[in-house]
Structures are given as structure tokens and as C-alpha cells.
Amino acid sequence: MSEAPVVIDVPYHDDQAMVADCIASTTHDISNHALTPADRHHLTDYPTVYIIRSKSNDVEDYIVYVGETNSIVRRTGEHYGDESVYHSSEGKQLWHEINSDSPAFMYVVAHSHFNKSLTLDLENTFMSYVLASGNKNVRLVNSRGNPQNDYYTHNELPRLVSQAWRKLSRHEPEVFPAESAIRDSAIFKASPFHRLGDEQRVAEEAIIAKIHVALDVEEGTRTLILVEGAAGTGKTVLISHLFYQIANEFGMSDGATDQCHEANLIINHDEQATVYDAIMMRLGLQKKPGVIVKKPTQFINQHSEGGHGSGLDHQDFPANPIDVALIDEAHLLLNQGNQGYRGSRNMLVDVLKRARVVVAVYDPNQVLRSSQEADPAVLQELFPEDRLSKGQTVGASRDIELGGEPCAVTNIHLTHQFRIDASDAVVEWIEEFASGKRIGPIPKDEKSEGHIPYEIRVFDSPFDLKMAIEERAITFDKNGRMVDDDAHGLSRVLATYDWRYSSKSTPKNGDDVWEVKLYKDGAEWVPVPDDDAFPARRSLEAKGQFFHMPWNYQAELEEGESVRNRAWAEQSHTLGECGSIYTIQGFDLNVAGVIIGPSVKYRDGRVVFDVGSSCNRQAVAGSDDPQENLKHELNVLLKRGVHGLYLFAVDTQLRDHLRQMALAS
Numbered sequence: 001m002s003e004a005p006v007v008i009d010v011p012y013h014d015d016q017a018m019v020a021d022c023i024a025s026t027t028h029d030i031s032n033h034a035l036t037p038a039d040r041h042h043l044t045d046y047p048t049v050y051i052i053r054s055k056s057n058d059v060e061d062y063i064v065y066v067g068e069t070n071s072i073v074r075r076t077g078e079h080y081g082d083e084s085v086y087h088s089s090e091g092k093q094l095w096h097e098i099n100s101d102s103p104a105f106m107y108v109v110a111h112s113h114f115n116k117s118l119t120l121d122l123e124n125t126f127m128s129y130v131l132a133s134g135n136k137n138v139r140l141v142n143s144r145g146n147p148q149n150d151y152y153t154h155n156e157l158p159r160l161v162s163q164a165w166r167k168l169s170r171h172e173p174e175v176f177p178a179e180s181a182i183r184d185s186a187i188f189k190a191s192p193f194h195r196l197g198d199e200q201r202v203a204e205e206a207i208i209a210k211i212h213v214a215l216d217v218e219e220g221t222r223t224l225i226l227v228e229g230a231a232g233t234g235k236t237v238l239i240s241h242l243f244y245q246i247a248n249e250f251g252m253s254d255g256a257t258d259q260c261h262e263a264n265l266i267i268n269h270d271e272q273a274t275v276y277d278a279i280m281m282r283l284g285l286q287k288k289p290g291v292i293v294k295k296p297t298q299f300i301n302q303h304s305e306g307g308h309g310s311g312l313d314h315q316d317f318p319a320n321p322i323d324v325a326l327i328d329e330a331h332l333l334l335n336q337g338n339q340g341y342r343g344s345r346n347m348l349v350d351v352l353k354r355a356r357v358v359v360a361v362y363d364p365n366q367v368l369r370s371s372q373e374a375d376p377a378v379l380q381e382l383f384p385e386d387r388l389s390k391g392q393t394v395g396a397s398r399d400i401e402l403g404g405e406p407c408a409v410t411n412i413h414l415t416h417q418f419r420i421d422a423s424d425a426v427v428e429w430i431e432e433f434a435s436g437k438r439i440g441p442i443p444k445d446e447k448s449e450g451h452i453p454y455e456i457r458v459f460d461s462p463f464d465l466k467m468a469i470e471e472r473a474i475t476f477d478k479n480g481r482m483v484d485d486d487a488h489g490l491s492r493v494l495a496t497y498d499w500r501y502s503s504k505s506t507p508k509n510g511d512d513v514w515e516v517k518l519y520k521d522g523a524e525w526v527p528v529p530d531d532d533a534f535p536a537r538r539s540l541e542a543k544g545q546f547f548h549m550p551w552n553y554q555a556e557l558e559e560g561e562s563v564r565n566r567a568w569a570e571q572s573h574t575l576g577e578c579g580s581i582y583t584i585q586g587f588d589l590n591v592a593g594v595i596i597g598p599s600v601k602y603r604d605g606r607v608v609f610d611v612g613s614s615c616n617r618q619a620v621a622g623s624d625d626p627q628e629n630l631k632h633e634l635n636v637l638l639k640r641g642v643h644g645l646y647l648f649a650v651d652t653q654l655r656d657h658l659r660q661m662a663l664a665s
Helices: 015-023 037-045 072-079 089-097 114-132 154-171 180-181 199-217 235-249 270-282 296-302 348-353 376-382 423-432 462-473 537-542 572-576 625-636 652-664
Strands: 006-011 046-056 062-069 104-110 138-140 223-228 263-267 324-327 355-360 400-404 406-412 455-458 492-494 515-521 526-529 545-550 589-596 600-603 606-609 641-649
Touching: 006 015, 006 037, 006 154, 015 037, 015 072, 037 104, 046 072, 046 089, 046 114, 062 072, 062 114, 062 223, 072 263, 114 138, 138 270, 154 652, 199 235, 199 324, 199 406, 223 348, 223 376, 235 263, 235 324, 235 355, 235 492, 263 270, 263 296, 270 526, 270 572, 296 625, 296 641, 324 348, 348 400, 376 400, 376 406, 406 462, 423 455, 423 600, 423 625, 462 492, 462 545, 462 641, 515 537, 537 545, 537 606, 589 625, 600 641, 600 652, 606 625
Parallel strands: 062 138, 223 355, 223 406, 263 324, 324 355, 455 641, 492 589, 589 641
Antiparallel strands: 006 104, 046 062, 046 104, 400 406, 515 526, 515 545, 600 606
């Protein structure tokens, strides 16, 4: 293996001579590697990456800045007083604290292969790592990233990142936690510092250009940009990257500056709102949750006139429109009223009335509830068949009227699969099964350089599936060493919503928690109704024929475990819990273990969705097409795994067919 990067720790100061002397007098790097003359040459005369860290004056928080430079000595002198890139008062304040009289230090990372493009990408990756560190006492003050396209040494980036980060982690673990934990983090996966793919870059450039045009003209017709794409096509990374670009390019109003533009990120999914809140706070764009990241009802209420009678009447009177609203998972917005929302009975319309530009990520194939189902006429307006030419990423703008609101609509379609790290044949197999079209022979994914084959496995028992997922979730080996290769990582058991659950009550059968429960009757695995006492449970458990797992936020926290700013799958205790569509939608797993319940069957050579076997009343009750909602549920669950998909089907015919297809490949 090539030599690891050199990492030294020196004071950060505006006195360039002092910084030069400190570097010259350093004899060993932070892993006790003796510096050679070549190492010193690389530190002073090659491009380097540096990480400044300081303690906040107000609280015992670390303030971290990541940068890259062609001259580390010169760059430290330039940094002092350079606050022009910070648009928020929070960012400026943190930068002042780094440059205050409090002692600050910096790690300098050097290597013989470093060039400008490589150090820029290393800088971006380190920013994502710091952002996703999980340490609530670390705040990142970078204003923007600068990811690079392809270049000669790009394939060396993962190795150099890991080697440098491991040195930092061993030297100062409170600031630089283990790399494996970071890469499993939902914050890392939604980081705005990721390098965009070609499609994403084209989409972002088009969106930014349209925002410029819309904000340069007098307020009038609204602009709606719809970002389409199947699960795993990089929509969340695009929206996160885009929001951060808007914050830096247009300036953000935080209530304490004179910036003229205001933008909000609107999220209707509690798990995702938690992640975005944490990102925006760690970037200094908001001081507390809910300032920039908002739930849709919160946003609508805040931008409605006061008065107008009692109850929710004010929601019919939009006021104080903002400049840009970005909506992630807009297909989860309500199209019906509830106890907290009445408005126009269409949340997308109500947001559109309160923002000059709306950028909405919208996948009609991820609608899960009857309350989210849009009127077919509205869907036809938003997604006409001729909206995009074949192979086109950005469609032409067209004028429509949505809920009485005139708007210029542009469709953007992402097709490249980022989540599922597999061959086209494997992705196609999952797509065909997830859409209910067919279940053909399961293709084998081939091993290649830098790629671990995607693994699809079929199990005859839910016990075997659960044990296999626990094995793939192991992060420490038997000797206590960290396991952080792609073969292991964040893996969880999921299930179709075919078992009852209520957040407001406990089961009537005397159990303390709601569970996914199955018992074996001959060759059949049979669901146990939650309202039955089921006296045979004890004897079946003794025979290993009764399977049960807590279901949907029911497992107890481990001692000392904090769930603050952590998505469901990132909480360690959930390894012993079965997740549902509502806990996992929008997130990645290393391997997803899916228990396909009785609502999905295989009959006469095709996949059948049995509404009567589903416990997802929000998907079934009042729906014009409940089978379609159950199909969407399966679609989302089967596309959670980055490196693998493990399957157990309750329906015997489906399980037998899956087993045959596994053997046929």
C-alpha cells in the first residue's frame, strides 16, 4: 500500500513566521511517524489540507474549519479577518471566535500525490465527516464546498481520506470519531458537500439559473420546479447541496442581517426533519430547530394573516411570501385536511402561494397514504406525458394554473441510481419486483475493483433473516477492532405494514409493546393478530417456532444512549427492532432485511397486493387505489439497501418462488 498522508498538529496564528517555525520544528506527525525531508517538502511546498479547531468563548464547543491551500504558511496569515464569505451573523461570530485570543490549533495533512483537485475533494470529504460526526459540541464554520470532477488521481481519494482520518481519530477521538460510524450517519448521506453526479449537476445549474431569473423580475407568476426520480436517484443529496448553494450564492435572511433573500427547507417527515435540523445548526444557518427547516403546517401558519375567525381560517390567507421554498419528499404533503391543516386541502398549492420559487422533490411512486394522494387532474398538470424528451434531464418551462395559482412549471428528471451499488441487471430485478411487474431469476452481481458485489438473499425463516442482518451490522470484530469495510455497517430489519401499531395505546392482549409476530404451522408462517392472547405462544417459543420483534419505536433505549438528532436506523437499540415504511423512508441502509408480510402475495405468476391483509389504515382507508399505495410501500422498502437486500416472505407461494429464482440464477 502507498504511504499514508502525514498529519501534523501546529498552532494557528496570523504570524506567518511563527507558523513556519512551528512546522520546521515538528519532528513527528500525530501518529509518531518521524518526518523525513520529503515530508517537510510536501508540507511546505505542495498543496495541503488543514483543519483549524478552537474552543468557543461562550461554551465548551469545538469550532472547526476545513480548508486547502497551496501554501499553508501564507494561508494562515490570510485567514485572519476574512469573513466576507459568511452571510449569516452566526457564521461571522464563529469565525471571529476562531480568530480571537483563544488558542487555536490546526492539523496540516500532506502527501506526495496531492494536487489541487485532490486536496479540494479531500477538503469536501472532511467537511462532510465533521458535519456528520455526531458530536453535538462540534460546529463547522465552512461557508461552501468545491467538489471536483474527474482527474488523474481521483481513485486515490477514498484511501487517502481513510488513512488521514484514522490518524486524526486516534489522536483526538472527541472531535474525529470512527470513520465507519460517520459513513453510516444519515447526516453524512445528506451532506451538502458531496460531489454531485452529472445529472445532479445539470439539474442544480438549471435550478439556480431559474431562481436568478425569478428573483430578478417583479413578483407575479410563481415558479415551480419539480424534481422527479425513483428512490435512490440522489434527490436528497441534490436538495441539500442546492439549499447550501442558495444560502451562499443568494444570501440567507436569519432575522439578524440585512440580507434580502429568505429561503426555507420544508420537510413533512419527522425523521428527515431531525437530520436537516442538525445539518443546518452545525453549519450555523440556524441556532435552533425549526428556524430554517420547517414542517409544512408550521410554514403555512407562519406565512398566513392573523385573525379571520377561529380555528384554521387564517390558512386561507397567505402573507409575507419568502423568496425560495425547497421541499424534500413533496409527495408526502397532504392533499386532505386534518386537525392542524385545512388551507386549500393541497399543501403544495399553499406553499406555492407563500414563496416566489418552489423547488419540490416529488416521486408519485412514493405516495403511501390516502391523505397524500393528489387529484388525477392535478397530477396530469404536474407530470404530463410530454414533459421531457427521451434522455432529457431538464424539461421546458410551461405555464399552468395550480389551485387557482398561475405558475411556470419546469420538470427535472433524475435517473441515475446512486443508492443501490449494483450492476444494471440487479437494479432492474429490484425495480421489476418493487413495481409488482415480475420476479425473474435473481442475477449475480460481479466483483470488481473497489466494488463489493450486491447481495440478494432469500431466507426460509424470519429468524435466519434477523441473524444475518445482525451479522452484517457488526462494527467490531471479536478482538474489539473496528470493522469499517463495505461488507459491514448500518443494517436493519424492516417489514411491510402488516402488523398493528399505535403510538397512543398498547396491545389489548397484555403485551407491553406492539410487535411483528409470526408462528410456524407446518410449512406456513402465520401472522399473530395483536388483539389475540394466543395461549400457544410459550410452547411455540420453546420450539423456536414463534418469531417476534418490537415494531416501530417500541424497543427500549440502551443505557446511556442518546437519540437526539439521530434517525431511527442510527439508534443502536433499533438493531433489535423491526422498522416500517414510516421509520425508514428517505434513508439508506448498508443491507436491508425485509420481512414481506401477508399483504404481498404471489398468485398465477404475478405479484398481488392484498389490501385485506394490510394494517396500514392510512394507506388503505379512503384511498381510490389502495393496491397502488401498498405497491409504493414495497417499492420503498426494497430500495433501502446500498450493498444488499435480504428477503423473507410470509406468503408461502411468494417465498417458494423467490427461492426458485435464487437457485435459477
